Amino acid sequence: GQQVMQIPQYQHVQEGEDFTTYCNSSTTLSNIQWYKQRPGGHPVFLIQLVKSGEVKKQKRLTFQFGEAKKNSSLHITATQTTDVGTYFCAGTSGTYKYIFGTGTRLKVLA
């Protein structure tokens, strides 16, 4: 079945450093979503990417969808302590069933 992997599993950065998490699917995706989950909280939708090679920005966050629509990345510029949490990608191959990635846990050291 479809698998979605994320790397790294954990990332500790100093406040102000950049951070990137990568998402790789075993199958071609029709679209991909990104979510953030704070410790003890619930996933919160960040963005959805649909087109091959698509790049979207939200303030310090940059999201990219690979040309082959099998991978994606989230890059945070100049991390802040409020960026702490786990970032999940979730992909679908067109069935509306989203398979969540394994997540990247980000810790930001002040």
Place this chain on the structure above:
Amino acid sequence: NAGVMQNPRHLVRRRGQEARLRCSPMKGHSHVYWYRQLPEEGLKFMVYLQKENIIDESGMPKERFSAEFPKEGPSILRIQQVVRGDSAAYFCASSRMGGTEAFFGQGTRLTVV
């Protein structure tokens, strides 16, 4: 517009009892998804429902687990004869249409003792 409401937030059950988890989607949303999350792990898809229909239940164990989304009322995830391994956080999400932004509830944390 209230968000996705899940209740109870915490549920403790003894082994062999039934657990009933409720999810009221956002107003205007007819698509509901249930996910299970173990501590420090990702979200595992369980079931996808539209009003009165189960669309995809491929992630749900065949035995003891069932889900419904009636015409009126909340979606229910039911776990019969719970075992310790069922202890987890169960999240519900809703969307207006399939494949669009999903809004998550705060989850029900089930503990089986």
